[in-house]
Amino acid sequence: MAEAGLTQGGFGATARRDAWWLEMLPTIILIGGFSIYATARAFEGAHYLAGSYLSPFYSPLIDPDHKWWPLSPAVLILGFPLGFRVTCYYYRKAVYRSFLADPPACAVGEFWGKSYIGETRFPFILQNLHRYFLYGALVFLVFLWHDVWKALWFDDGFGIGLGTVIMAVNTSLLTLYAFSCHSLRHIIGGRLDCFGCAKAGLAQHKAWSLASLLNVNHMWFAWCSLVSVGATDFYIRLVATGAIKDLRIL
Template sequence: MSTVEAPAKSRAQIKERTLRKDNWRLYPVTTFVIFTAWVVYATVRAFWGSAFYVPEFHYLTPFYSPCFNEICNDVTVNGHTGSAAEFGTFLPESTRGWIPFAAISLPFLLLFRLTCYYYRKAYYRSFWASPSACAVKEPHGKYTGERRFPLIGQNLHRYFWLAAVLISLVNTYDAILAFHGKDGGFGIGLGTLILVANVVLLWLYTLSCHSCRHIVGGRLKNFSKHPFRYRMWGWVSKINERHGMYALITLGSLVAADLYVALVASETISDLRIFN
């Protein structure tokens, strides 16, 4: 008569950290380097307090939009003076250097990215090693999930997404203003194209968000009764497949847009004009 063994009371104990033979460390290490470099650059620029606006062509870096410091009211570059404060100011000039000019938008944008599904995967693996890769032993003794502080805040992602949509609208407005010529009329420069490209990529990242996909087509029992929402859900689902790619590309586009505006605003280079 055969006997049935009782199920094991614990998981199989494997001494090796992993049995994988591929270079699984490449992703977390690369991500760690890229994220760290970006955070350092963005932090320095956010608190720099200068070289953020080109009044002649209405180029405003996305790191300072919307601009709320009193300095934004009177910016002079290359003999041209203008205002970057399209929505008013409430920060006195004395706060320069310790409060970002874009004091309202930056915290929400940071929280939107920190709680993003893609970024969770990226920094969980790169900074917390939780775990570093699939099928790799986790160094932490326990994992409580996103049920306790501070990770419970990840559940607020859908609300930060709404804030990101509003800020993307502001960035779109900034890009439209960048179609400004030397004589005050319509014009296009390299800075215009860079700011527009950045906005398009930001919209792709924002609209490909998992929360957006749920808001557009979630909680529907019958798609045939909601054809418009179904079409929108299908479109969002397609770009959602590349959400992680847009998340990384927009880091680069933000730096490119900010760096170009900074170079022109500091009179290091001149804007390459395409029309007027």
């Protein structure tokens, strides 16, 4: 019996590790690919403006000439959205599992190391800064929606181009991503033990309920918005370099 148990345990461990690779490979490819692309674009410092379209990597537009700053203006900006994503509860789980395998999953033994210390020590304890990055992300959303508004205006007046639509979809996904944040859900009501006892308890309960509805899909908003940010920048870069012409819809 003991032998059979050991054999089954060994097979189970191998199967779990195979399943881990299958599950985590897309995460590694997507996060790794996005990190390489975003870093390259952030340091490129060019082709981020195409008419009234502005790449989300370069929003808010600091100074197109930026002679006073030797590096790309995106370097001044990207710390906030990057910090927001890196400290996101969902990405933390995905990164710990896929890149570090520490832990590889719930209730599964670690690949290496004997004791799991969670996020109690440096540098992981810095993940607690997430709520402050959230405040910054909410400010960035105002800039991004302003960019969408500006993308409705062309040399000949009001209009809609494919770029306008892409920017609007991207900013909508980013808004859903931010508004489904676990930290935001906590701040706007989740921290309360009793809604009926709190000031404006009914309003807080409504806000918390809405955030909870969005929160169920936080993982999907995280992935879709990651892809859409990269795709929006890529489209604007293509138009800015003259590789393609923007399609005018209206």
